[in-house]
Amino acid sequence: MNEHKKPFRPVRDPFVVQDATGVAIRERLKDLTPQDDKVLRLVGTHLGSLAATDLALYSRAGFERTNQTWATRKQDVTAQSSSRWAGAVTKGTHDQYALARRGQFAYRDKLTDGIRMLGHRLSLPIGEKGTKGRPGGYRSQAEWFRKSRRLHILKARLAAVQEDIATGRVHVVRGGKRLANNRHNLAAAELTKTGWRERWEAARWFLSADGESGKRFGNETIRVAPDGEVSIKLPKPLQHLANSPRGRYVLTSRIAFQHRGQEWADRIAHNRAVAYEIHYDVAKDRWYLTASWKRPVVQAIGLDAARAGGLIGVDTNADHFAAYRLDAHGNPVGDPQRFWYDLTGNADHRDAQLRHALSQLLRWATRTGVTAIAVEDLDFSDGKTRERFGRKKRFRQLIHGIPTSKVKARLVNMAAEHGLALVAVDPAYTSKWGAEHWKTPLTSSKRAMTRHDAAGIAIGRRALGHPIRRRTKPPRHHQSDGGGHRTFQADRGTRGREELRRTRNGTSPQRVATGRAVTAGNQRAQHRSGHAAEHGFWQQDSLPLSF
Template sequence: MGGLREMAAPFVALGPPGVAVRDRLRGMTAEDEKVLRLVGDHLGMLASRDLKARCAAGLGHDTGQWAERKRALTEESSSRWAGSVTKATHDQWALARRGQLAHIQSLEAGVRTIAHRLSLPVGEKGSKRAPGGYRTRQEWFTKTRRLHLLADRLDAARADRETGRVSVVRGGKRLLNTRHNLDAAQLTEEQWRMRWQAGRRFLQADGESGKRFGNETIRVTPEGEVSLRLPTPLAHLANAPHGRYVLAARVSFPHRGEQWRDRVTANRAVAYRIHEDTVRGRWYLTASWAIPPVQTVPLATVRARGLVGVDTNADHLAAWRLDQHGNPVGVPLRFGYVLTGTADHRDAQVRHALIRLLHWAKRHGLAIAIEDLDFSAEKTREKHGRRKQFRNLISGMPVARLRARLVSMAAELGITIVAVDPAYTSKWGAQHWQKPLTSKTRKATRHDAAAVAIGRRALGHPIRRRTAPPPHDQSDRAGHRTIQAGSGTPGREGTRPRIPGPRTRSVHAGRGANAVDQNAQHRSGHSAEHEFWQQDSLPLSL
């Protein structure tokens, strides 16, 4: 049992920190689109200039430099536009720093793995916990060159991080690289240029509590009228007092519209973002606001009625309902999704699978237990070597998006999410539950058994089942097994070692160590030793 890693305790997942809703700007005129493009391009130019200044400051940036950047932008826009631009710039720089750290950790994992495999003889087999040596001398030689390449990249990335240098592209690195592969992307230069300009526009403003309708820069009335404060150089385009431009389009926010309307009526802060979908030729308005943290339900309360264990896979969610004692109830369910096509199609597939799962849990009034997955350390190219198909499999699983979607949608329906440690759930579930749950009319899969294991861990029960009682015969009577490990027993979920001696719990006096000696049995006419004997409890861990 010493090889098993320590597992984290289950916990109730926190709800989402904010809400975002989107609606289409219907009824836009040509003049409206022209004004929005001019304002977005002008503010986008200022945002690019500000991002350059923020990246040049590096780690030496302070509040004084922040204020200086904001004053420089205020002269060409307004105080509120400048505040939104500088805040977005700072968030983008911080995001680049987090991505840089993740890249360094990935390089370090690759360097460690290659160095370990190069230190082993060629052809040496690996174990379940560590990879072996490379198969051929040619592969060994190729990996030595790759080790030097990764080491150089790692040194460069560490040097950039120490000096505060980051690589940021306004509009997105992927869209930038698409410019060099227009044929593969099936785009013309003009189509790419339209997407590039739309991605680099800046039309977003943070909300302000106490101000009219919660936002002075981009204002939306409860009736859906949208207006924005024009920057100083474009003030001549205003069609309303105080340098404002009112759009002909209206919004209603069908989803969460009542919540949004309550906020703007009470003059509570709401942030807005306007963007153009060049593929569809449409404009959208996104409203977002922070929500107070929801009081989480105690874990003991969640466990009182049982829950639904869910196993996440590359193409489906395997779910099984469990009662409060950890016993599977009913039949397993599978909620599938297809992660092909565009990003919007993949996102819709995930949302459709989650809403079916949540509605099923809502009908039974149960919480949902799911693994706290994180494949950031499992996607490295060097860890799995030639197993390219497996690397693509785990890379394609929508872990982060599914987790964020599930928490947000569950909070809306009032369903509690319990996160558990994913260690050994598939392995132990298949070992202890797949065969017992298989019948003539139902074949339990490995994923179904993993869902049961996840649910039992969330309920605080060990994954291992109780052993069957001894059969009826002359000396044994079927009874309740008492060897189930307690919740605090170390290593309780591991395989119990084989202990020599009697295998029943109903051994009478004198039938312990002398069970093989027929003359020592407790029978009439034999010299049995009539002394008290009790079998020791079977150890659950060594």
């Protein structure tokens, strides 16, 4: 019997992921003069100081903020810049605060999970073995002591976070906490003091403006004309640097968006809102302009329509995507495909590797003619802490290495451009059942199957609405065990396995003749070797008494 096994958790139904509603394109600002560079630096520094001051006031106010306090803050920023710049600065402050609040709640949940796991393991005797899904006690008294001290540290951190949540206060480092910490260890960061200072100042600049529908070319603060002319509304203290009427500065660079250029041109031609951000890359010594806008929310296609032409099941791993094509009936077609990427190195290298692998996957999906891609709706938020896995450092690194959030964000945007729907499925048991039912049958001398390839098939079948396991083999040429057992057969401990077979509705089978029942379930009634059958002409009679 299987009473001792962990019960299966319910599996959520697959669903079609909603397409992204935001678009962002970036292009380099080339051929800037020294005067252009100077103006951009002055404007970014001035507005960055205003943004830092406004964020500090907003975060310290807690829940005492009202509409009146917001109006006062905007008036103070307007006096030192302009009304439109003040609106962009205050909106950026609100967005930064909302992001920090979400991070606070996520950090609180992480600390709570760690404290609960530490409390569980500390309550067990030292050296006690764990069970499936529940770790055991610690290995030694020294480890138990260290974990008990860590428990007190986490409780202190949780108390501080809960106090900040209760008061509505956040802690934000403009420019990035990681870059701020690099200042204390420049050698490890491979930076000089001057190089770090340049990156720190550039990260704290503020050169972004929200669009406004109905205004000329969709933005009055940073305006880009159809011919590529870029002009900036200068803040009041810097208007003496203007080279155009009404306090504007026109850059000598002309910009031309290659990606989505026609869509951007259509928007500015009808004066629809387009937001712009100017960014300086210190390492490359280049200026970039990013344009972004929102798309109207479009209802995603139905699940039946996404399944109609078959799909591709994709298993996400720490170093590659394992993909397998399935037809509309859930049958694997062709050979497995693997798209490799390397997530070591800096953030730009990791992002480029991920985009390259996704591009290869989508191009292959387009060539095969499928209508959708199925992926797992992964979430490791409760499984990354070292309190859960203890000494399994390599396993924790493996989980951290799987880029779940980046894959979902990029795949949604890139799949929509290729006309492919994205179907998300529950990741429960896909790797286990895929390897159990599909790895061995599909392995041959010409096809090497891995556990990840089989998981891709399981993901695809779940997205198509089919069970993961394969169909039971048809009966052999006879009903004896000489041809091998059926694919699915009752276990030895299952009650009634030797009784008469039942029909689908649970009734007894039809009788062959009056007084004679079907003997399909009676193993002793069959002519099989090894059974002591009690019928036939060769039945031995009892010995005579006179013998």
